[in-house]
Amino acid sequence: MKKILSATVFAVALLMAGPQTVAAKAKKIKIGFVTTLSGGPGVIGKDMRQSVQIALDHIGNKMAGVPVEVIFEDDQVKPEVGKQKTEKLLSKDKVDFVSGFIFSHVVLASRNPVVKAGKFLIISNAGTSKIAGRLCHKNIFSTSWQNDQIPMAMGEVLNKSGVKSLYIVAPNYAAGRDMVAGVERTFKGKVLGKDLTKWPTQLDFSAELAKARAAKPDGVFIFYPGRATNAFFRQYAQAGMTKTPLYSVFSVDNLSLPKLQQAKLQNVLGTISTHMWSPDLDTPVNKRFVADYRKKFKAYPSHYGAQSYDSIMMIADAVKAVKGDLTKMDAMRAQMRKAVYPSVRGKFTYGNNHFPVQDFYSRKVVKDADGNWTTQMVEKIYTNHQDVYAKRCKMKKTW
Amino acid sequence: MIDATLLFEQLFNGLQFGLLLFLLAAGLTLVFGIMDMMNLAHGSLYMLGAYVAAQVTLWTGSFVLGVFLSLPVILFLGIVLEAGVLRPLYARGHLDQVLATFGMILFFNEFVRLVWGPDGIEVPLPEFLQGNVSLFGIPLPNYRLVVIGMGLLVALLIYLLVTKTRTGMLIRAGASNREMVEALGVDINRVFTLVFGLGAALAALAGALAGPILAVTIGMGEHILIQVLVVIVIGGIGSIRGAFVGAMLIGIIDIFGRSFLDTFFKFFLPVNAAETAAPAVASMLIYILMAGVLFFRPQGLFPAKTG
Amino acid sequence: MGNKTQISIVVFVFLGLAIIPLVAQMTDTPFYLDLARRMMILSIGALSLNLIMGYGGLISFGHAAYIGVGAYTVGICAEHDLVSGFIQWPLAIILSGLFAVVFGAISLRTRGVYFIMITLALAQMMYFLGVSLDRYGGDDGLPLIERSSFEPLIDITNNIVLYYLIFFALLFSLFLSKRLVNSRFGMVLQGARSNETRMKAIGFPTFGYQLTAFVIAGMMAGFAGALLANHTDFINPDMMHWTRSGDLIIMVLLGGMGSLAGPVVGALAFLLLEELLSGVTEYWQLIFGPFLILAVLFARGGLLGFFSAKERENG
Structure with missing residues (x-):
């Protein structure tokens, strides 16, 4: 049995280490998007999915001329399900980017597989202190905030x-x-x-x-x-x-x-x-995003949606920078670190832990012109605010 | 630190929570006691009751109508379920019942998601039920007073039904010795159907009343089901009196744990430790109580079964 | 008794499990490796529950707690840079055994539904304890920084190695269950299930036997927990939630309670169905729920019993 075992392991190792095909330009860009589609939090997942749709509309379903496919998976708010779905995305669907994640415990469980696979993880919501701090990684970016x-x-x-x-x-x-x-x-x-x-x-x-x-x-x-x-x-x-x-x-x-x-x-x-966001946040990108979302889905988007929109836009920008050659990880990372993509929040920078250094506002609940309740900006509270866990992250800011 | 008005107010809150639990526990304990049937789907009936009441309220604009229409609807559903799915299960062990009724939970949760969507519905309260009345300077919410009133009324009706009527006699007899009742030539199946339907209607009432306080959502049934199971186990399965006492105990202990445990812990723990320990212990409190009760009285406080 | 069919089903299942890594590699679907690993780990959990539930008649609604204790032992050790599996795993087994001694001694005072409820209550306490363990992530849980190290023997950071380790662990657990059930100890346990008073009357201290079985089951579940922590690279209190204990019960029932390999078949079927159905429709529980009800109504003795029923009729 032991012989069979080692033979299997050997064979498998061979297969895994097989020659990498050098692709100059990908034929299709695949993004795995893990969110919650079932149960109560399914509402959030729905909003995120719709916002991704708006983002895809805005880039014409193409990044650097290459068609994009976004595969959505439901984590059921369970860490091990999220992890399993992430691994499925990586190994079965062979996605190039993993994004989404509403909940901290789900993203914590799913972090290692993405990192091991050497792909980018673009977190659209969960702002756990662990990934902002000790568990930060060069291939992990957040398009949201840190919880605190x-x-x-x-x-x-x-x-x-x-x-x-x-x-x-x-x-x-x-x-x-x-x-x-x-x-x-x-x-x-x-x-x-x-x-x-x-x-x-x-x-x-x-x-x-x-x-x-x-x-x-x-x-x-x-x-x-x-x-x-x-x-x-x-x-x-x-x-x-x-x-x-x-x-x-x-x-x-x-x-x-x-x-x-x-x-x-x-x-x-x-x-x-x-x-850091409200539907009336006055940036050109945000205005377009909110207007198109409302036209298409007859409702306001939420910050979950806005951040998901940003995730897709950031990926698109990085892919464009390398002209669709997804093997150029370093160049894509460098582009993401610049944070020059069209973001709903306007201009911001990335801290050493790849969490945004950005402005925060106070917002008030008001009735809009049609009588619908929404939030409205009151004033800016923080300018270029960085989270407190950044210093626990070992990465150095070189950009 | 603990003043009398706060204590009184928390007693009021405990009473209200306890009565809500009792509405659910009464039906469950009878089904359990008489039919020896472990029905996990009792929570689903509670959820469906809340949804039907909410939907009717949204259609008609009348919350009262919503509550009173949800009762017959769920009563009917209960009878159909009893006759169609549960009856073959009476002869089986508890485990088969657990499995089948768990399957029902899954089904009903998905059914609700399919019909009403994942995010629950909201029930607007009529004007006269909003706001509060002041008693000794304590504002008591009108709506919670109504829930207490309904709870007490139903408790009284159940008491009268079980102790003063022939049906009640059969129910009690069935709970303590089913074989004997059958041997006496009573059609026990009709008693079963009646009890199950009654339990379903009570669950619907609890759901309809809880809707405006809590939230009408998928899964609301399972959350409360566990607490209700604790209630009937503490009280002794099959005993209405036990269900009432158990519900009051759990209601008041849960509220008091949430209210006073941190103050209490601060007497002998550092502030930080007390603030961490209090909520953790408060959430375990009802389980600790149950483990304690069962340790000393393995059949609960008021055992209904005789031999 | 339909034993032949049962044995061939089990042999077939294990042969299938043995070649999954190869198939997964050839068809380029390593994802199924992950699924199969989870199936096997939960099979061990279900096997351990079957010992007390199927053979002892003790329905524990809190069995996931021991899986949690095992997983947390590994996770907490790793957090404190104690990564040797030679220490972690025995510790996980011992600790879950200790918890089982205490919880078992309390629960075994009661019977029937009361037993179900008290085991549930104790497990819920463990769940809330996990939630309040801020140092170890609270309800967010804790990513395993490093898998257990079995240097220089094997390296389970390799997923295939981990797969076969779990595979043999499952075989071993099955073997252990068989030995236990057929031993004098197992006979007493089963005797106490069908008639406790009589067993007591002829001089068997049933409490001691039942407690021992409870502890063995707890330790086995703790072992499954240690495997689970390594499999998911992550621990969190959800592992101990009462719904997880419920899942385990369902696996045992689905496969066939009180039959040796039933829990394995049940765990496999449960996870496979979940996977297949959730692939077909978002509303998969709409199908899964009625399936459970039908399984109870028509497949008495679980799937294993159902498939070998024909033979039983024939003699």
């Missing part, structure tokens, strides 16, 4: 608006604790209390709201993504906390707003959140 930056910007907003005391409610999981740590890092007032709730099953916040009201804070900070957003806002109103302003991150966005509006949760109007 957005609550940190919120801390500054709170300082600016004279909030002296704060009550914090967030779910008890990695991202939730990151959000809490982020806002506590920059908020200068007093934190009267914080509650970390069971995730994702707990949707009743009666106990936490009673405590928050008893603490009499100037403001309440929350992070409740997905279906928890509605539940929280509704219960907040019912608990009679109309006078205490609610500040949120990653909760009120253009995917949750139609749902919040449908539920007639008037207390959402006027609430402040922070982000």
